[in-house]
Amino acid sequence: MISKNTKKISALVMASLLSVSLAACGSGNSGSNKAADGEGGGSGASGKKVTIELAISKSSQDSAFIQQDLLDEFEAKTNIHVNLQLIPAEQTTTVLQTKLAVEETPDIIQYNLASATTDLNLERNFEILDNEPWASRIVNKDVLSASGHIYSFHVSQDTGMQGVVYNKQMFEDLGLSIPTNFEEFLAVCEKIKAAGITPVFMPYKDNWAANIWPAAAFADFVAKNDPTFFDDLNSNKRKWSDIPEFKTFLEQQYEVYKKGYTNVDVLSDSYDMAVGKFLNKEVAMMFMGDWLIEGVAQQDPSMRLGVFPIPALDNPSLGASPLGGQLFIPKKAPHLAEAKEFLNFMASKEVAQKIVDSKGYVSNLSDVTTPELPEYKQDIVDNYITPKKTVFTTDAYMLVDRTELYRLLQDQFAGGVTPEELLKAWDEKFAQLMKDKGVEGF
């Protein structure tokens, strides 16, 4: 009995073993064939459909550049198909770094300009786009450039503003006006708290969120009082701890928490809870980028939010984020020509106009007109951009990875470091990272 069964089973196993190894070979071959086909198409053979790869973080799926109708239009016009590589948000940087290192690059990457400099080695890995047909029509080249060259593309010149996102309605109901210094800010917090609302939401489980306040305050101070500081910093002539005001700014942020003006559990609450907190009118303010306003508006268009500058100094300027979400073309892109064609298509007057209109962007192309902006955006343009009351945040001047700074900021709220120790520790790490990067003077 047993041996009969055994025979049956072993025959079955053998059969499945064989079929599996065949199947594995089969799919292996088809895989490599596919890759070979792709390379063949790269030479831009006419009439043949080419597929280009566009890599983008999954958290940016609502990007204007990957709307399906635009991709379809592009394909109909050029016979180039765009395949999207959606990378999980937490892994985006490492996946892109790895792909660039092993030269399996996508043809186009959407990423942040400032982070591309520190994370992806912009100059080594990406094409300079100075001579693209659309480059001459760009109004504000700075927002697309690094070290004097255009490396990226976007139809918007507004890369996002960072400050205190606040509920306008609440401010009006409580008769509050925008605070222009730290004392006024604390007074505003006190009144909001008295009304039974949490004044400030701090989601510092996501440690980068703790950097919004200092990133704007530091840069604002430097721009007004010490314009050469960042150059000195990046050539190791001075250190972060050299400026006593930085310590003050860090103390300020902590004071807001210590005085009980925030959510109780700042280290447990995460950024993804922010929209909900605003929608439920549980909180009045948050140190964040104005992209949050867009996120709230998507859920409830009747919510009236705005943004004002981080009130660390008197009469502060609004922080301009150097981030954005621009398109980049890697030097090693297998379909360089087609990738550039994609940018041409996005930059063409009609398409760019369509994007700018639908997203409410401040246009960055000379022949594309800025549509009527959402209220908060128009406020920013009128009150800060036009009178030139904006300042690039520290992110714009950083050449190295900032994660350790974020961790230190988080540690301040866990009671691990004082502002003084924080700046000293960051000085050490910063010097080490700059040295590793091979920056002169370190």
Place this chain on the structure above:
Amino acid sequence: MGCENMKTMKNLYSYYLTLPAILIYSIFFVVPAVIGFYYSFTDWRLDRLEIHFVGWENFTRIFSDKTLSLALKNTLIFAVATVVGKNLVGILLAVALNMRLKTKNLLRAIFYSPSILSILVISILFTPMLRTEGTINQMFEAIGLHSLSQAWLTNPSLVIWTIAGVSIWQSAGFQMAIYLAGLQSISPEYYEAAKIDGASSWKSFFKITLPLLLPSININLMLTLIGGLKVFSEVYVMTGGGPGNASQVVGTIVMRAFGEGSWGLGTAVNTLLFVVVTIIAIPLLIFMRRKEVAE
């Protein structure tokens, strides 16, 4: 059977049966890993064109890093806590669920179920529950145990223990399954003999169950020890090493180095971890294998 005979018998177990495993394993794991080790002696960086051999430089840097000593401490705490916790709970569950209980199949499935969930699921599930005003503290409050209410994931001195606890919750059922398989292979005749001799339950547990369970214990100790020392995902997805650097372990330090673009340094930390785990695990393995043979 003569000695001669035994020897020829041994040779009948032909090595060609090991070839498929050796090939797949070597090509797709060993070769890349060995080349990977080489990079730990280089200045390989995200922003360097050329890679230079730098000798022990990366390693001297690792030892001057203050966070690393904390990470080492955390890794050891995590490893010891989870080895003890997972095996103790696992063996208790297995012995209990090896009895003639009415609901044993259902209970086995329940206790095993957390281990089929991915670590992503676990962290998504537990992170909100472990908040200061989260479900777990609410439960303690509800039954009047206010003192047990803690800042589980945000108290720097508690956080690594919390993560270890979650890891035990997830994986004890897995250990249970291996112990169960081991228990099932113990012939009931041994126990019947012991019963006739009048041995108590405790006595037969220590005299029969434990020794015969040695292969399972061996497997479980090794798996939990190595898994504990190599811990990465649990910490990475629950706290990212935070608050600050309070829950950094060696595995997340590797990630940190990679994130900063220092790939050579990251690989060096990995190499170091490999050496440390080898030094701890291999002598233990040899010892246990010897015991097994002796039994």
Place this chain on the structure above:
Amino acid sequence: MGYTRKLAIRNYIVEGILILASLIVILPLLILIFGSFKTSAEVLSFSLALPEKWQFANYARVFEEGGLSRAFINSVMITVISCVINIIASSAASFVLARRETKFANFLYMFFFMGLIAPMSTITTIRVVQWMGFYGSISSVILIYAALNTAFSVFLYSGFIKTIPKALDEVAFLEGASALGVFFRIVTPLILPVNATVAIMVFMSVWNDITIPVYFLTDSSTWTMPLSIYNFYGKYSRDWNLIFANLVLTSLPVFILYLFGQKYIVSGLTAGAVKG
């Protein structure tokens, strides 16, 4: 008589304790399951409360928006094939290693065991796959998974095969069978429960993995089920109810496999290993 009664009472006590203890496992899982049927606002309390109204539509939405049918097929294909390759290769190797007690066999055992300790090196693995010319293909991912789990499987098999008496293979050898024949005809049936155990464990680790496909598959339409979770990680907010529904759906296949395999794990080993 007295002894049996004592035994019965003891069993009842143990059972009671276990049922209580099982709450520690069940309650968090219930939060997950109930949450998957709640509205996105209701779920935020992460509590044990039943949904006010059962939102079955969550599952339909997750299934559609997450592209789960496609991801499910990818997952099944990748997991099953890599599992089968891994199990056959590892059990055959362990059989030889466990039966031979030579220095070389010991060395090979250690060679495999080191795989449990050594870290995977992503970039160099990509290089190897590139060099072989099939980077980006599903078959590369399958082989990588088979390789990654080899150490674990060999370790488990070696432990268990040792407990199986050699008497049967000796008889077969005397009848003139080859090693391959003995392995498939004698040993494989005997280690069926171990196979089930290893299969479930390897299946689990492959099924739940979320890193290999991201690095090794360039086309996101070939990605696996656990990665579909990221469809519900919004830029601004997270819909926990959908995330929970996605997690339930992703975990379900492994759970079903476990229930199915449990029978083999439990009943088989005694019959095969000891009495044989």
